[in-house]
Amino acid sequence: MFKRHSSQENLPETILYPQITSELEEMVRVDQEMRTKNIKDAEFWDEEIDRKNTERMKEIISEIGWPTRTKVGEKGMKDAWLLVQHADHDLEFQRQCLELMQAENSDEVGKKNLAYLVDRVRVNEGRLQLYGSQFGEKDGVFVPKPIEDEEHINERRKEMDMGTMAEGIAEMNEKYNV
Numbered sequence: 001m002f003k004r005h006s007s008q009e010n011l012p013e014t015i016l017y018p019q020i021t022s023e024l025e026e027m028v029r030v031d032q033e034m035r036t037k038n039i040k041d042a043e044f045w046d047e048e049i050d051r052k053n054t055e056r057m058k059e060i061i062s063e064i065g066w067p068t069r070t071k072v073g074e075k076g077m078k079d080a081w082l083l084v085q086h087a088d089h090d091l092e093f094q095r096q097c098l099e100l101m102q103a104e105n106s107d108e109v110g111k112k113n114l115a116y117l118v119d120r121v122r123v124n125e126g127r128l129q130l131y132g133s134q135f136g137e138k139d140g141v142f143v144p145k146p147i148e149d150e151e152h153i154n155e156r157r158k159e160m161d162m163g164t165m166a167e168g169i170a171e172m173n174e175k176y177n178v
Helices: 018-040 047-064 069-085 091-102 111-124 150-159 165-175
Strands: 135-138 141-144
Touching (some): 018 069, 047 091, 069 091, 069 111, 091 111, 111 150
């Protein structure tokens, strides 16, 4: 006899918009391919990819609202966030998406994703970031862009399911082999 689980964790994920989930995955594949190649060769940068993805994200959001975990699954939710994170050319759209994410239950959007977009919008507005998720390169290493109330950064990061600032710095430099 099988034991029934009371939690949802072992059940297959139900996705309301599987076609949009697939589309988001393909958009991110193209986005990441361009960014990965760009690390080695600046000629691979194609700003049109971000522009096209932003326009399509606007259509998706107009159609279904913010792509939450329930609507597009765990991966689709993260893919939607990443595409908006890369919409730096359209700060107003990033702000709108941040508001949409903040209006959702944090389980539906991911606390860490929310923290990253908060920082991205703040940095793009010329403000100090709260969670230390945005980096710049200095003397061959990645360092966090200026942070508001640095003394309490690790407390804020913990609230958003992020590791410590030291772990974030190490991860960033390891990921990009600096």
